Amino acid sequence: MNKYLGNKAAIAVFVLPALLLYSLIVFWPLVQTVYRSLFDWDGVNTASFIGLDNYKELLDDDLFWTSLKNGAIFAALIAVFQIGLGTLLALAISDAKVKGRKWLRISFFMPVVLSVTVVCQLWLSIYNAEYGLLNKLFELLGLSYRQDWLSDPGVAIFAIAFVNAWQFMGYHFALLFAGVKSIPEQFVEAAKIDGASKWRSHWLITLPLLKETYRFCLVFAVTGGLSAFAQMFIMSSGGPGTSTYTLTYLMYRSAFRINEFGYGSASAVVLVLECLIATLVINRLVARERIIY
C-alpha cells in the first residue's frame, strides 16, 4: 500500500481525471460566478467593475429577503417530511411481518424516477382550485374547507414545497432503509432478549445507529430546499406576485429576465455560501463520530 501511496505519478494519474472534471465543471464556474458578481454586466456587453455594490443592493432588496425566507421554509418542510416519513416507512418495511414489502418499496421510490415536470403537472391538477382533486376531496367529505392552493400568497410556498417533499421522499426512504438493513441483527436480538419492545429497540438502537445516514439525508434535503427552483418555475413562475421566489429563482430573474448577470451572480454566490454553511453546521452537529460495527 505504502509503495503505491509513495508513487506520486500514480496518484496524479488516478486523481487527475476527476480533478480536471471537477475543476472544469464545478470549480471554474464557481470562481467565474464570484468574479462576475463584482460587475455590472448584462451578459453580452462589456462589464464594468462595481466592487461589492451588487451585494449591498441585494441586502436592500425585499425580494432577496423573501427568497431567503422561502428557501428556509422549503428546506425545513422537505427535511421534516422526507426524513420523518422516510424513517417511519423504512422502519415499517424492515419489519418482516409487513406484507407486500417489495411492492411497497418500489411504490415509495417510484415518484423519484418521474420527471419533475410530470410531477408538477400532476400536482397542478390536484391543486386546481376549480376542479382539483384536493378540493373535491374536501367536498366529498362534506367539509366546507377549500383552498386556492397555488394562488394564495400565504399558502403557495407550502403547497409547492410539499410537491418536492412528496416526490423525493422515496429517495430518503431508500437511504434510510439501506441504513436500517446495515445494522447488525444481533443488536436488535440482544435488545429483544432483554425484553425491549419493537419501538423501544428502534428508539434506542436503530435510530441512534442511523445518525450517519441522517446527516447525509439532512445535507441533501436542506441544500436541495435552499436551492429549489424547478417546482416554482413550472408551477407558479415565482408567483403569485413574488411569493414563491427562492434565491435560485431570484438569480434566474436577475440574469435572464432583467439582464443583470452581475446581480444574478451575487445571489448565486449567497446561495452557495448558504448551502456551504448549512452543510458545515449539519456536519458539525450531527454524527460527529464515525459508527463502525
Next chain:
Amino acid sequence: MIKQTAALLSVALLGLSTAACGSNNNSESQPSASGASPSASEPASESASASASASAEPVKLRIYAQYADDDTKLPYDYAVAELKKEMPNVELELEIQAQDDGQKLKTYAATGNLPDIFQAGLDIINTFKESGNILQLDEYSDKYGFTDAVLPSAMNTLKTDDGHVYAFPYAGNEMILLYYNKELFEQNGVKVPTTFEEWQQAVETFKKNDIIPLALFAKEKWPDVALYDIFASRYDEAGITKLDKGLAKASDEAYKTAAEQLAALVKAGLLQKGATSMNYDQASALFFEGKAAMFLNGQWDIEASTNALGDKVDWMYYPGTDASNYESSKLVFSGGGGPGGYAVNPKSKNVEVAAEVAAFISRKYAEFKYTERGTPIVATKVDKEIVKAYPPMMEKLAQAIPNMKTTAFAWGLSNPKFKAAIEDASQGLMAGTTAEQFVKEVDKAIGQ
C-alpha cells in the same frame, strides 16, 4: 514500470485536455474573425445587386425563428416556399426559437455564434446594438423597398427610438380584446358594461349565478399587466408606457386609482379561482365551454374564440370610469407594437444576402397572415386578395383600427427591470394583494 506508465498517461491526459481547450478557443474565435472580415472587406458595389450575386452561387443561411404552432409554422413555411421561387440558390437552415427570454440568442452572441438571420424584439435590439451584434438595416430597408411597404400606422414597428432600422417587422400593432359570451350575458340579464360601476355589477351578478365573470390565464404574467393597463389607460391614454419611460409613477393619482379599481374588482370575484396558476389552455377552456362570461387575450384569439363559440362570442370596448370617459377613451386599446422582426447578424459571411432574405421573408410572412390567417394587423402593405375571409369580430376590429391608439404589451416594454416588477406586481394584484403593495413594488423599479 508503474512510474513510466503513469508518467506516460499523465502526459497523454494533459495533452488531450490542452488540445480540447485549444480547439475550444479556436471555435470561439473563428466565427467572429472569419465572419467579420468578409462583411468588412466586401466592397459595396460588389454586392449592390444581391439577387444577382445570390443567384450565381448557392448560399446557406442559418435562421433562428419562431416555429411552434400554426400561427408561426404556416407563415414561415409559406415564406420559405416563396423564397425558393425568388432566390432558389438560398437555402435556409432553421433553428427553432426557444421560449427562453432570448437567452439562447444572447449566448450565441456572447460566443460569436450568432445565426445569419434571427428574430429580435426590442430587448434583443437594445442589447445587441451596444455590442455590435445586430446590423443597422436602414440602407437595406430602402434598397429593397421595405420602408415604402410599411403601413404608415405600423411605422413604429420599423424604427427604434434612435430613428434606425434594426429588424424587418411583419406584425402590426396588436391589441388586447375583452371577449364576452353574448348568450351568457343575455341569459343572466347582464348589460355589456360601459363603466367600471356596471362592470362591478356584472361581476356580482355572474358570481351570484355561479358563472366565472372573467377567465384570465394569469400564470403568464403579461395578461395581468394588460388587465391593469386597461384600467390605467382609462385614466391616462399612455397607459403603462408612461411608467415604462419613467414619465409617471405608480403612486400618481391616475395609476394608483387604476390599481385600486382593479383590486376592488378582483376582490369582488372578477377572476376564476386559482387564476394565477392557470395557463392559456385552462383559462380559455373555461370561456370556450361557457363557464366564464368574459375572457382577456390578444386579437389573435379571434379565430379560436369564433371556432369554439360561433356567433355567441364578441368583443367589447373597455368600460370607462364613466359614460363620457367610455366614449372618449373607446379607441385607446391596451397592447401595441414595437420595433422587432427579422434581424441580421453583422458578422454573417453573407450579410447582403441575409439582409435581402430577411426583408423578403418578413413581407411574405405578413402576406400569409393577411391573406390566409384572417388578420389585417400586419406591418407591411399586402397587394394580394384575402383567401380566408375575416370573422365578424375581426371585421368589427378592422373598422376601429384606423383611429385606434395603443399602449404596449408587457413584452414590448423597454425597461427590463420595470417590466419584471410590473409583471410580478400585477400578478400579485390578481391574487388579492393590495393596491398599495402594487404601487410600492412598481415605484421601486421605475427609473432604475
